[in-house]
Amino acid sequence: MTAPDTSQLLDHLRADLAEVMGDDVLLAVDITPDTRFDDDLALESIEFVALGEILRERYGERVDFPGFIAGMELDEIMSLTVGRLLAYISDRLAESATV
Amino acid sequence: MVDVVARDVRFHVQRISPPEGAPADRPVVVFLHGLILDNLSSFYYTLAGPVAGTGAETIMYDLRGHGRSQRPPAGYTVDDAVDDLAALLTELGVQQPVFLVGNSFGGVVALRFALRHPHDVAGLVVIEAHTVGDGAGDWTEHMSNTLTVTALGLAHDDLADQLSKLGDRKLARAARLAGELLNGTTLIDDVAATPPLHGPELAAIRCPVLAVYGVHSDLAAAGRQLAGLLPDCTLHMIPDQAHTVLREATPLVRTLVLDWLHRHTAAS
Numbered sequence: 001m002t003a004p005d006t007s008q009l010l011d012h013l014r015a016d017l018a019e020v021m022g023d024d025v026l027l028a029v030d031i032t033p034d035t036r037f038d039d040d041l042a043l044e045s046i047e048f049v050a051l052g053e054i055l056r057e058r059y060g061e062r063v064d065f066p067g068f069i070a071g072m073e074l075d076e077i078m079s080l081t082v083g084r085l086l087a088y089i090s091d092r093l094a095e096s097a098t099v
Numbered sequence: 100m101v102d103v104v105a106r107d108v109r110f111h112v113q114r115i116s117p118p119e120g121a122p123a124d125r126p127v128v129v130f131l132h133g134l135i136l137d138n139l140s141s142f143y144y145t146l147a148g149p150v151a152g153t154g155a156e157t158i159m160y161d162l163r164g165h166g167r168s169q170r171p172p173a174g175y176t177v178d179d180a181v182d183d184l185a186a187l188l189t190e191l192g193v194q195q196p197v198f199l200v201g202n203s204f205g206g207v208v209a210l211r212f213a214l215r216h217p218h219d220v221a222g223l224v225v226i227e228a229h230t231v232g233d234g235a236g237d238w239t240e241h242m243s244n245t246l247t248v249t250a251l252g253l254a255h256d257d258l259a260d261q262l263s264k265l266g267d268r269k270l271a272r273a274a275r276l277a278g279e280l281l282n283g284t285t286l287i288d289d290v291a292a293t294p295p296l297h298g299p300e301l302a303a304i305r306c307p308v309l310a311v312y313g314v315h316s317d318l319a320a321a322g323r324q325l326a327g328l329l330p331d332c333t334l335h336m337i338p339d340q341a342h343t344v345l346r347e348a349t350p351l352v353r354t355l356v357l358d359w360l361h362r363h364t365a366a367s
Contacts, residue, residue, distance in 0.1 A: 044140075044269060046139070046140040046167060070148050077144060
C-alpha cells in the first residue's frame with residue numbers, strides 16, 4: 001500500500017479538525033503545516049485528545065497519539081504545529097508500509 | 100473505545116494501555132478530574148501515559164456534564180459520581196480492585212467510592228480534595244456561593260457571545276460550558292448538598308492513600324487533617340504551590356505518584 005502524500009494528509013487533517021472543532025474552523029483559519037494548534041487554531045486540550053482518537057480510527061494503531069506526545073509537557077504539546085503532527089503520521093505510515 | 104453508556108448517560112472514556120506483553124492481571128488505574136472547566140485531559144497529558152508505561156492499564160473519563168460527556172440536567176452529587184464510576188467499571192468489564200487517582204472534586208469522589216465500595220479499591224491518590232476535615236463545610240459553602248455568583252454573571256452578561264465576538268474561542272467556549280453547567284443543571288445545589296466526610300468515615304477507609312496538597316492551598320489544613328484521620332496515608336505537601344499542583348508542579352506530582360504506585364502495585 002502506498003502511503004498518502006503530505007497534501008493528502010493535510011486534507012485529511014483539515015477534515016478531522018472540522019469534525020472535532022466544528023466546520024467554522026475551516027472558514028476562520030487557513031490551515032497549513034505552519035499552523036499552531038494552540039495560538040492559531042485555539043484547539044482545546046480535550047479536543048486534541050479527541051483528534052488523537054479520530055487519527056487512530058483513520059490510520060489504525062500505527063498512529064499512536066499517546067506515544068507521539070509521550071515525554072512532552074502540556075504547553076509543548078499544545079504549541080505543536082500541524083506540520084509536526086503530519087510528519088509523525090507520515091513517518092509512521094511509511095514505516096508500516098516498508099515492514 | 101470512546102463513548103460508554105452507564106446509568107443512561109453517555110461518557111467520554113479514554114484508555115492508555117501498557118506496552119504489549121503486560122500481564123493480564125496488571126493493575127488498573129482510574130483517573131477522576133475536578134469540577135466545571137476540568138476534564139480528562141488534565142490526566143491524559145500528565146500522569147496517564149507515564150503510569151501506563153510502568154505496566155498499568157489506565158482509564159480516564161469525563162465526569163457527567165464535563166468535557167465531551169453528556170450533560171444531563173441532574174445527578175451531580177458526590178454519590179451520583181460514585182454510582183457513575185461503579186457503573187462504568189461494570190460496563191468496561193473491570194472486576195479487580197482499582198487504584199483511583201482523583202484531583203480536587205475527583206479526590207472527594209475517590210474517597211467516597213473507597214468508603215462505599217471498600218473491596219473494589221486497591222489504593223487512592225488524592226490530590227487537593229475538599230470536603231474533608233473540620234473546615235470542609237465552610238469551604239463547600241464558599242465554593243457554592245462563588246459558583247452561584249458566577250452563574251448569575253454568565254446568565255445575565257451574555258459573556259460567551261461577547262468573547263466569541265472578540266475572537267477568543269477558548270474563553271468563549273469555557274464561558275458557554277460553565278454557563279450551561281451552572282445554569283442548566285442542578286450541579287451547584289447537588290455539590291452543596293453533599294456532606295463532608297467526617298473522622299469516623301475516614302477512619303473506615305483502610306486502603307493505602309497518597310495525599311498531595313499545595314503548601315499555600317486553602318485546603319492545606321484539610322490535607323493535614325485527612326492524613327491524620329486516614330489509617331494508612333502518606334502526605335506530601337508541595338512547596339510554593341496552591342490548589343493547582345497537578346497543573347503547576349506536574350513533574351514532581353508525577354514522580355510522587357509513580358513511586359507510590361510502584362511500591363503499592365508491587366505489594367498487591
